[in-house]
Amino acid sequence: MSQKPSIPKGTRDFSPTEVAKRNYIIQTIRKHFEVYGFQPIETPSFENSETLMGKYGDEGDRLIFKILNSGDFISKVDDVTYSSKNSTSLTPKISEKALRYDLTVPFARYVVMHQNEIDFPFKRYQIQPVWRADRPQKGRFREFYQCDADVVGANALLQEVEFVQLYDAVFTDLGLKGATIKLNNRKILSGIAEVIGAKHLLVDFTVALDKLDKIGEEKVKQEMMDKGISEQAIAKASPLFQMVGSSQEQLDQLKSLLVESEIGMEGIAEMQEIVNTIEEIGLQSAKLQLDVTLARGLNYYTGAIFEVSAPEGVKMGSIGGGGRYDDLTGIFGLKGVSGVGISFGLDRIYLVLEELGLFPETLEKSIDVLCINFGKAESLASLKLVGKLRANGVKAEVYPSAAKMQKQMKYANNRQVPFVVMIGDQELSKGEFVVKNMTTGKQQVYSLDNAKEFLSELVTE
Structure with missing residues (x-):
C-alpha cells in the first residue's frame, strides 16, 4: 500500500480561494509601492552561502x-573534518549555497553587482518567497512571502517618514485601520548599552530586549544575565521596561537617560524629527508609537527601526517591519551607500484580514459566466459566445461535457457563478441564449448575434 503523501512542516498548499485572497493583498501592496515610485526587481531563490551567512546574527544564521x-559531496570531505562531527566545520565543505533568508541582503548584493546600471537614489520593491528553518506556529512558516520596499543612496530622514506613510496607506486600503507603527532607533539602543556599561555586549543586549513582548521582563533580564550582562547594568536599563507616555x-x-551618550543623543534627534514630521502631515488611520524596547535583533540595522502590529484585539505578531542599514552594502565592497527599507508580512496580514472578515466577498467569485453544455452543436454555439465575452474581459467558460443538468448546476453553485447561460436546441434554432441570474433566479433571453446587451448587464452588476 502506497504511503499517503505529505508536505514539509511549515509549508502549505493554497486553494484557488486562498490564492485569490493572497493576490488581493499583493496587488494592494504592489499598487502603493508603485504609487510611491518604487521599481520591481527579482533575485534568485538561493544565494551563495557566503552572501547570507554572518548577516543576521548567530540566531539568524542557524x-x-x-x-x-x-x-x-561526502567524498570531498577530509577524514578529520568528517570524524569531528562538527557541523560548523563540516557545512562549508558540503554546502556552498543556501535558500535566501530575507530579501534585504540579496538586494544589497544586487546593488553592489549592478551599481553601474543603477540611478541613485534607487527605490526598489520585491515580492518573493523566503525560507527560514524556524519552529512553525501560528503566523510563522518556514516558507513565506516577503513584500519589501527599500531605498539606497539617500540618507535623509525623509525616507523614514515616507515609509511610515506607505505603511499607513497600505493598511488603510486593506481596511486594517488602527494598525500601530512602532518606531525605535538602533543608535538609542547603542547609547543605552554604552551608559549601562554593556557596550561590548550590544548584540546580546538587543537580542534579549527584542523578546520582551514574547517572554516578559523577568525572562529577558535572566537572558541578559546569562549572556554576561551584570545585574547593575540591567538595573540601570530598567526604566526601559516601564517607559510610558x-x-x-x-x-x-x-x-535624561542618554545625556552622556553622543550616539544615543543622535538617535533621539533622528526620532524627534520623524515624530515631528508625521505629526505635522498626519496619518490616515495608523498610529505611530515609540517603543524603546523594539530591537529587531538583526545586526545590520544602524538607525531607525520599524515594526507594525495589528489593530487591538487581534492576537498576532508583527505584520511588518524594517529599518535603516547604512552599512549593509559595505560588506559587499560598496562603501558609503546608505539604505532604509520595510517589509510587509503577507502571511500574517492574510490571517489578520481573515480573522476580521475584511476580504471583499467578490474574491470568492472565480468566473462570471458558466455555459451549460447540452451537446456538440449547442456547446459550439456556447464557445462562440464565450469567445465574445472573454474578448471583453468577462471570465467565462463552457462546462466540458454534456453531463446531467443537476450536476452542471451544482458545479455552478459550488464555484459561486453569478450567471448561467443556457443554449439548448430550441434556443439554437431561434438564435438566442437564456441567462439565469443565480442570485435572484430571474431568467432573460438575448440574441446570439448581439451579446452587447448582456455585456452591458454584466458591467452594471
Whole structure:
C-alpha cells in the first residue's frame, strides 16, 4: 500500500480561494509601492552561502536552509573534518549555497553587482518567497512571502517618514485601520548599552530586549544575565521596561537617560524629527508609537527601526517591519551607500484580514459566466459566445461535457457563478441564449448575434 503523501512542516498548499485572497493583498501592496515610485526587481531563490551567512546574527544564521552540493559531496570531505562531527566545520565543505533568508541582503548584493546600471537614489520593491528553518506556529512558516520596499543612496530622514506613510496607506486600503507603527532607533539602543556599561555586549543586549513582548521582563533580564550582562547594568536599563507616555514624554525620558551618550543623543534627534514630521502631515488611520524596547535583533540595522502590529484585539505578531542599514552594502565592497527599507508580512496580514472578515466577498467569485453544455452543436454555439465575452474581459467558460443538468448546476453553485447561460436546441434554432441570474433566479433571453446587451448587464452588476 502506497504511503499517503505529505508536505514539509511549515509549508502549505493554497486553494484557488486562498490564492485569490493572497493576490488581493499583493496587488494592494504592489499598487502603493508603485504609487510611491518604487521599481520591481527579482533575485534568485538561493544565494551563495557566503552572501547570507554572518548577516543576521548567530540566531539568524542557524535558521538559514543550506543546500547540499551536487554529486558525491561526502567524498570531498577530509577524514578529520568528517570524524569531528562538527557541523560548523563540516557545512562549508558540503554546502556552498543556501535558500535566501530575507530579501534585504540579496538586494544589497544586487546593488553592489549592478551599481553601474543603477540611478541613485534607487527605490526598489520585491515580492518573493523566503525560507527560514524556524519552529512553525501560528503566523510563522518556514516558507513565506516577503513584500519589501527599500531605498539606497539617500540618507535623509525623509525616507523614514515616507515609509511610515506607505505603511499607513497600505493598511488603510486593506481596511486594517488602527494598525500601530512602532518606531525605535538602533543608535538609542547603542547609547543605552554604552551608559549601562554593556557596550561590548550590544548584540546580546538587543537580542534579549527584542523578546520582551514574547517572554516578559523577568525572562529577558535572566537572558541578559546569562549572556554576561551584570545585574547593575540591567538595573540601570530598567526604566526601559516601564517607559510610558506620549512620544514626546518618552523622548524626554530618553534624553535624561542618554545625556552622556553622543550616539544615543543622535538617535533621539533622528526620532524627534520623524515624530515631528508625521505629526505635522498626519496619518490616515495608523498610529505611530515609540517603543524603546523594539530591537529587531538583526545586526545590520544602524538607525531607525520599524515594526507594525495589528489593530487591538487581534492576537498576532508583527505584520511588518524594517529599518535603516547604512552599512549593509559595505560588506559587499560598496562603501558609503546608505539604505532604509520595510517589509510587509503577507502571511500574517492574510490571517489578520481573515480573522476580521475584511476580504471583499467578490474574491470568492472565480468566473462570471458558466455555459451549460447540452451537446456538440449547442456547446459550439456556447464557445462562440464565450469567445465574445472573454474578448471583453468577462471570465467565462463552457462546462466540458454534456453531463446531467443537476450536476452542471451544482458545479455552478459550488464555484459561486453569478450567471448561467443556457443554449439548448430550441434556443439554437431561434438564435438566442437564456441567462439565469443565480442570485435572484430571474431568467432573460438575448440574441446570439448581439451579446452587447448582456455585456452591458454584466458591467452594471
